[in-house]
Each structure stands twice: as structure tokens, then as C-alpha cells.
Amino acid sequence: MSHERIRREGWAEEYVRRRLAPEDSAAFEEHYFECDQCFADVQEMERFVSGMKDAGRRGLLGGEPDPKPVSTRWLMPAFVFTISALVLSVVGLAYMLMIRMPGSEGRLRTALAESHRMEAQLAELNGRVSSEAVPQANVPVVILTADRSANEPADRLIISKQTTEAFLWIDIPPQPAGTQFQITITAADGSGKTIRGLERNENGALAASIPVNDLAAGTYIVRLYPAQAPGGMISEYRMTVSRK
Amino acid sequence: MDKPAPATDAELVSGIRDGDESAGADLFERYSRRVYYLALRELRSTADAEDVRAETFLRVLKAIRKQQIASPDALRLFILGVARNVILETLRSPLREARGEIPEMPAPEAAEMVDDDVRLSIQAAIGRLKPREREFLRLHYYEDLPKEEIARRLGVDEERVRLVKSRTLKSFREMYQRARKIADTKRGGPSLKV
Numbered sequence: 001m002s003h004e005r006i007r008r009e010g011w012a013e014e015y016v017r018r019r020l021a022p023e024d025s026a027a028f029e030e031h032y033f034e035c036d037q038c039f040a041d042v043q044e045m046e047r048f049v050s051g052m053k054d055a056g057r058r059g060l061l062g063g064e065p066d067p068k069p070v071s072t073r074w075l076m077p078a079f080v081f082t083i084s085a086l087v088l089s090v091v092g093l094a095y096m097l098m099i100r101m102p103g104s105e106g107r108l109r110t111a112l113a114e115s116h117r118m119e120a121q122l123a124e125l126n127g128r129v130s131s132e133a134v135p136q137a138n139v140p141v142v143i144l145t146a147d148r149s150a151n152e153p154a155d156r157l158i159i160s161k162q163t164t165e166a167f168l169w170i171d172i173p174p175q176p177a178g179t180q181f182q183i184t185i186t187a188a189d190g191s192g193k194t195i196r197g198l199e200r201n202e203n204g205a206l207a208a209s210i211p212v213n214d215l216a217a218g219t220y221i222v223r224l225y226p227a228q229a230p231g232g233m234i235s236e237y238r239m240t241v242s243r244k
Numbered sequence: 245m246d247k248p249a250p251a252t253d254a255e256l257v258s259g260i261r262d263g264d265e266s267a268g269a270d271l272f273e274r275y276s277r278r279v280y281y282l283a284l285r286e287l288r289s290t291a292d293a294e295d296v297r298a299e300t301f302l303r304v305l306k307a308i309r310k311q312q313i314a315s316p317d318a319l320r321l322f323i324l325g326v327a328r329n330v331i332l333e334t335l336r337s338p339l340r341e342a343r344g345e346i347p348e349m350p351a352p353e354a355a356e357m358v359d360d361d362v363r364l365s366i367q368a369a370i371g372r373l374k375p376r377e378r379e380f381l382r383l384h385y386y387e388d389l390p391k392e393e394i395a396r397r398l399g400v401d402e403e404r405v406r407l408v409k410s411r412t413l414k415s416f417r418e419m420y421q422r423a424r425k426i427a428d429t430k431r432g433g434p435s436l437k438v
Contacts, residue, residue, distance in 0.1 A: 033321070033323070047362045050362065055367070060378075061385075
């Protein structure tokens with residue numbers, strides 16, 4: 001089996017998706033045990049295919065997302081038990097009050113009101129536990145690219161409810177050392193925000209985190225300028241913000 | 245000055261036999277990722293894959309020291325063979341069965357392969373696609389349908405499906421490389437807070 005044939009026929013994907021015949025699969029393993037390029041292809045393809053399946057499960061490829069497992073289901077028995085105990089206490093209390101103090105309806109009402117208050121408090125506490133059980137969302141990143149035609153979709157930034165900040169990444173051509181930049185983020189209604197004092201990082205890009213409270217869902221125009229000459233725009237990007 | 249050429253497998257075998265510790269380390273460096281990947285693919289458990297890797301190299305080093313490798317040039321095939329044996333033993337081990345892992349059952353997805361960088365890159369790559377193109381990919385990778393069936397269902401040419409896959413993979417590759425750089429930056433690079 002030749003290296004050229006393997007690459008031409010896309011064996012890496014077939015291997016990752018377990019679609020090769022057993023003898024081909026074994027032969028391919030023997031090949032990538034000595035071929036660095038094919039081993040790199042296999043690892044990349046494994047990430048790609050697994051990522052695609054993950055995206056499919058999450059509904060990012062269209063279709064319905066798979067129902068997520070309910071991670072707080074274990075709270076249900078505890079919640080039911082607590083409510084049952086509360087109801088029994090209220091019944092017991094009401095019984096005692098009715099039998100022993102028949103004339104004390106006012107106090108019974110007070111006790112019932114108290115139990116309602118406790119129920120509400122319990123429900124609130126359960127809600128708090130449920131929301132605390134949700135892990136902190138990852139900081140979403142948008143990579144802004146200027147090399148696209150106007151009819152291509154804009155770069156997307158997806159913000160979840162838990163997100164407090166997003167990460168903006170812009171690759172820029174080499175500039176003289178010490179050059180500072182500023183970017184403007186302009187919404188469709190003309191409102192905007194300017195971020196100043198940006199410098200290229202060691203990867204030759206501008207990287208900044210921005211609070212997402214300032215970003216409503218919609219399309220924005222992001223413009224990059226040199227800080228020293230804010231009139232001379234370097235590049236312009238389109239960014240779509242969506243919230244889920 | 246030019247870097248010295250990496251040692252051949254035969255030189256590594258010779259070095260290990262002569263007690264050169266760096267030769268053993270070089271051998272591990274050269275093949276351990278492959279052994280780990282193969283084990284993870286079959287066993288779908290990072291802990292088991294790490295065990296397989298360790299056991300494989302123990303056996304390989306022992307075999308080399310005892311001069312049990314007939315042809316040092318065939319070292320890679322020897323390592324692969326040992327790794328396959330250790331994987332099979334692991335699949336059949338009572339410990340694994342006791343954990344309720346039945347080898348005949350289809351393996352679950354390798355969650356280890358889908359880290360944040362992969363998710364971010366996939367999201368960015370599919371964000372550039374039209375809805376119909378996303379549908380191709382959903383049918384292909386998620387529903388696991390062959391290209392011919394997708395082409396038939398959506399009424400498009402098979403070549404079109406191939407092109408969408410190829411374009412998305414290219415986009416994913418670029419995004420993944422950038423995501424790795426971003427991750428490095430987040431881990432300690434000079435990121436700016438505004």
C-alpha cells in the first residue's frame with residue numbers, strides 16, 4: 001500500500017469512521033506507525049469527525065439536538081421527600097391546632113402562611129442549587145477574518161446565558177514594533193464602542209476580552225485602526241452575535 | 245549548526261542493548277503517541293490507554309534487552325504487535341468486565357478528542373456554511389450515511405458533498421491552529437483585558 005494511495009483515497013477518514021475492512025485497517029495501522037504525516041492526518045481526522053458528531057448532537061448542524069441528560073435529577077427525590085415532610089408537618093400542626101385549640105383559626109392561618117413561605121424558600125434554594133450545578137461556560141471566541149466576500153456569512157459569536165465575557169481575535173499583518181491599535185464595534189443602529197490601546201501579541205494577533213453585556217444579538221461592523229492615525233482604517237470585519 | 249539526524253530504529257535498539265538510557269527515552273518519544281492513540285481508539289478509556297502504553301513499552305524494552313528482536317529494522321511492527329496484544333488482553337481482562345464494559349458493544353464517542361479547541365474550531369468552521377451544506381455534514385457525520393445516499397436524498401452531486409467536506413476540513417484545520425494559539429495566549433500570553 002502506497003502513501004500516495006492512502007492520501008488520495010482518504011483512508012484516514014475511513015479508518016477513523018471504522019469503515020475500512022479489517023485487513024485494510026491493520027495495514028493502515030502498520031503504515032501510520034512509521035509515517036508521521038499519516039499519523040498526523042489520523043489525529044486531525046479523529047478530532048474533526050468527533051467534533052462533527054458532537055456538533056450534530058448539539059444541533060449545530062441543523063436538526064434537533066439530542067435531549068441532554070438532566071444532571072440535577074438526583075435532587076428530585078430529596079425535593080419530594082422535603083415537600084412530603086413539610087406537608088405532613090403542616091397537617092400534624094393543623095391537627096394539633098384544630099383539636100387542642102379549636103378557637104385558634106388565626107394561628108392556623110399564620111402557620112399555613114409560614115409553611116407557604118418555607119415552600120417558596122425551599123423552591124428558591126432548589127433553583128439556586130440547580131443553577132449552581134451548571135458549570136461556568138467557556139469563554140466564547142470569535143476569530144475575525146477580513147478575506148471574504150460580502151455575500152459570505154459573517155464571523156459568528158455565540159453567547160450563552162452564563163457567559164460574561166467573550167474573546168475577540170484578529171490576525172493582522174506585521175506592523176512596526178510598539179504600534180498600538182484601536183477597534184470600533186458598531187451595531188446596525190449606529191451605536192458603538194471603541195476599544196483602545198491594543199497591541200499585537202506574540203502570535204501576531206490582537207486578542208481582547210470584551211464584556212458581553214454590551215453586545216446584543218445582531219450584526220456588527222468591527223473596524224481596525226492604528227491608534228496613532230485613527231482616520232486610516234486597516235481592515236473591516238463583520239460579526240454576528242447570537243444568544244442562546 | 246544543523247541538527248543531528250534522528251537515530252534509526254536499529255540504532256535505538258543497539259543503544260538500548262548497550263544500556264543507553266536516552267535511547268529508551270527516544271524510542272518512547274517516537275512511538276508512545278501512536279500506541280496511546282491505538283489503545284484509546286479500541287478501549288475508549290484514557291486510564292486503560294495509559295496502562296496499555298506503559299505495559300507495551302515495558303515488554304518492548306525487555307524484549308530488546310533480552311535480544312528477542314530478530315530484525316531491529318522491524319521494530320515498529322514489533323511495537324505495534326505488542327500493543328495489539330496488550331489491548332486484546334485488556335479487553336478480555338476480568339477487571340474491565342467487572343466494570344461492566346462489554347467488548348462486543350459499540351464503543352462510545354471519544355470525548356477525549358473533543359476538547360474546547362475542537363468545539364470552537366468546529367463551531368467556527370460550520371458557521372461559514374450555508375444551511376444546506378450543514379445538512380450534508382449532519383447526514384454524513386452524525387447520521388453516518390454514505391455520500392451516495394446523501395446525494396440521493398438531497399438531490400445533489402456526490403462531488404458536491406465531497407467538496408463541502410473538504411472545504412470544511414480545511415476551515416477546521418485553520419481554525420484549530422488558531423484556537424491552539426489562542427489557548428496558549430489565554431494560558432499566559434499577553435492578552436489584553438478591556
